[in-house]
Amino acid sequence: MIWCLSGINTSLYSQNNILVFQSDFGLKDGAVSAMKGVAMGVSPDLKLYDLTHEIPAYNIWEAAYRLVQTAPYWPVGTVFVSVVDPGVGTDRKSVVLLTKSGHYFVTPDNGTLTLVAEQLGIQELREIDEASNRRKNSSESYTFHGRDVYAFTAARLASKAIAFEKVGSKLPGKIVPIPYQKPSFSNGKVKGGIPVLDIQYGNVWSNVDKGVFNKLGARVGDDIRVLVFKNQEKMFEGTVKYVNTFGDVKEGENVGYFNSLLNFSLGINMGSFSEKYQVFSGGEWSIELSKN
Amino acid sequence: MIWCLSGINTSLYSQNNILVFQSDFGLKDGAVSAMKGVAMGVSPDLKLYDLTHEIPAYNIWEAAYRLVQTAPYWPVGTVFVSVVDPGVGTDRKSVVLLTKSGHYFVTPDNGTLTLVAEQLGIQELREIDEASNRRKNSSESYTFHGRDVYAFTAARLASKAIAFEKVGSKLPGKIVPIPYQKPSFSNGKVKGGIPVLDIQYGNVWSNVDKGVFNKLGARVGDDIRVLVFKNQEKMFEGTVKYVNTFGDVKEGENVGYFNSLLNFSLGINMGSFSEKYQVFSGGEWSIELSKN
C-alpha cells in the first residue's frame, strides 16, 4: 500500500527493520538488554544496533549531537530510539520525528531532536499515544518509559507492525530546540561553538564548517591563530597548523583539521588537545579563529 | 515433533534462535568475541545479544540480579548464557535451567540461578555432559569453559542443533542458592536488603516490593523515614519524599520511588544518592523504612 503525507509519496521512507538504540543508561546493568528483549518480542526479524549508551547522564545536547553525527550514514527507513530523559514523568511529550532524509527518531521531545531537525529537516512530527502504544501490563511502572513506551513503539514502527500514522496525532512541525552558538564570520575572524569532544583522542570539535572557515582565506599548511573561551574567560591562546591529516606534523604538534563531519577541529598529533590545554565542550565554550 | 517433560507440552518452550550473553569479562579483550564466533560457527542463523559483560569480577550475586532483571522481557524460548565463574575447575556443576516462564539459562550452578529460579520457577534442571557438549579440539584448554562449553552448548541449544534433553542428565530441581535478606514488615517498620545499585544514576534499589511497602500505609507525597545499615552500623538516616517520578521534586531533593522492577528505591533528582551518602549494595547492606 502506498500512503501519502502532505502530498509526498512516503513509500520512500519505508521502514527497513533496522532499529538503532541510544541512551545514557550505560552497559553495566540490564536496562539496554530489557529494551532489546521487548523489541525482539515485537518482531524477531528486527536488526538491533547501538549508537551509544554512554551519553553522560541527562546530557541532552550530547544525545542530539550523536544522532546527527551518525544518522545520515544509516539507510533510509532506519528507526532510532534515543532515551536521555531527565524530565521523565513531567509534561515533556513523547514523539516520533520523520526527517526529510527518511530517518525516524523515537524520543522525548526535550531538545534531543535539535540537530537532526535542523540538519536533516522535519518531514512530519507525531506525538506517541501512550494509551495505544505501550507494552502490555506496564502501567504499574512509572519509571521505565525507555522500555515500555520508546523501545516498544520503535520496534513496532521499525517492523511495520504499525504505520507511522498509528504512532499518534500529528503535531505542528516544531520540535523543542536547545539554543546554541552558530558559526559566523566578521572582521576577519571566525567564531563558533564547541559542541563536542572527540573523547577517545582528546580532539576538540567546533561547529565551524568549511563554508564559514574558508572566509578566512586560509590554505592547508597555514598557521591558524586560535582563541578558546569559556563564557568570557580566555582559556587557550595559540596557533595550530591547518592540515589534511595528523601525519603532516611531528608528534606533539598542534593541528587544525576538518573532522569526519567536516567541521574545523583542534588536535595534537599523538596527543590530547583537550587534556593538555584543559579545553572542553558545551554551550559555554566558544572558539575564535583568524589567519596568523 | 512434540516432546514432553513431566507431562507438560514443552513445545511451549521451543527455542527461538535468540542467544543472550552475560559475563564478567568486560569488552576490552577478545573473550566475548571468541564466544560469539563459536556460536556463529554452530549456526549463522542465531541472533546474538548481550545482557552485560560488566558484571564486577566474580560477583555472582550481581550476575543473578541482572538475569532476573532482564530475562522476563525477552521472548519465551530465549537462551541466556551467563559466565561469572570464580570456581572454574572446581566441582561446581555446569547446568542448563529451564524456568516455568520458558527461558533457558546456561551457567555454572554457583548461585547465578538464585533469583531466576525463585521468581521465574524451576521447570527442569539438567547437568551439561561435557563429554558430548564441548567444542571440538578444546580439551587441551582448562580455563575457557565460557567459550568451549557454555557458549558452545548454549548455541547448540538455541539453534535446536540439540534438544534440551541432550544437554545431559536431569538433576533434582534444586539449584545452588545465595542466601540473602528478604523484605519483611513488623512493628510499623519495613526491612529489606539492597541487592543492587542503579549504577549509572546512583540510585539505591532495595528488594522491598509494593506488597510489603504498602503495609506502612504510606501514600504518594508522604515523607518516608529511612535508615540504612552496613551490617549493624548505621550509614544513613533521613527522609525521602515518596513520589511517582523524579520530576515531582526539585533538583537535589531525596526521593523514594518504585523502580522498573517495582521495588522501593532511593534517589536524588538530578543527583546520586549512592555517592552523596556513600550507600552501596550487597548482602551486608540493609534498609529500614517507616512513615514519618
Next chain:
Amino acid sequence: MIWCLSGINTSLYSQNNILVFQSDFGLKDGAVSAMKGVAMGVSPDLKLYDLTHEIPAYNIWEAAYRLVQTAPYWPVGTVFVSVVDPGVGTDRKSVVLLTKSGHYFVTPDNGTLTLVAEQLGIQELREIDEASNRRKNSSESYTFHGRDVYAFTAARLASKAIAFEKVGSKLPGKIVPIPYQKPSFSNGKVKGGIPVLDIQYGNVWSNVDKGVFNKLGARVGDDIRVLVFKNQEKMFEGTVKYVNTFGDVKEGENVGYFNSLLNFSLGINMGSFSEKYQVFSGGEWSIELSKN
C-alpha cells in the same frame, strides 16, 4: 562460480556475510555506529559483530594480539575490519589479507597483521584501490578512513558485492610486521615476552607456549621460579604454583597456568597479579622461568 588464486580453489574461503569490527574508537561517540550504518547500507543481510573497540588509542600491538586471539574461533569466510591507524593520511597502505585459515582482514598495513599473518598464514594480500572502493561522496573527508574506506570495503567484501580480487592489486605476500621477543629455551631457563594482560582479572599472559615450557620438565603441582623484567630492570622475583585451574590453590596464592590461548600465564586466585606486583605488558616486558 568457482574462481582460483595460485591454483587453490578459493570457494573454500567464500565470504559468509559475517563482519567483525575492531577499533580504538571506544563506544562513547558515534564512530562505530557510523561504520555499521555504512555496512547496513551496503547490505542489510550482513551480520555485524564487535571484537572490541577498547584497544588503547594507537596501540597497534594490542590490535594485532586481539585479532589472533579471536579470529580462529569465527567461521571460515568471516571478514574482520580493524581500524587502529595512527598513520592515517601517511603512506601506509590499506590492505585486505586472506589467511590460509580462510579469514579476511581489512586494515591499514601498519603492524596490525603481524600475528595473524604469522599464526594463520598468508594466503593472499591485496591493496585496497581507494578510487573504486570508497563510499560515494566521501572524498571531501580526509580523516575517517574507518568509515569511508575500511568499513565500506569490508561490507562489500563480506556481502559478496565485490569478489576479493576486486579489492585491488595483489601485493607480494609480506605484511608490515612489529618486531617482538619470541619464546626460547636455553640453560634450563625459558624466556619470553608479555604481549598482553588479561585486563579484567589482572592476569599476566606470556607468549610461552606449551612446547617451549615443557622443556623445563615441570609438572602440574610444581613450583615455578619467575623473574619479570622491564627492559633490563628486575620488577618481580618469586614463585608460582603450576596448576590446571585457579581452584587448585587457596585465595590469594600465585599461580602459573596455561590460558585459553595455551600460553603460560601468571595469576592470583581471586586477585590481580598485575596490580599486586605492578607487572604490565608490551615490548619492553619479558619473563624468565625455571624449575624451582
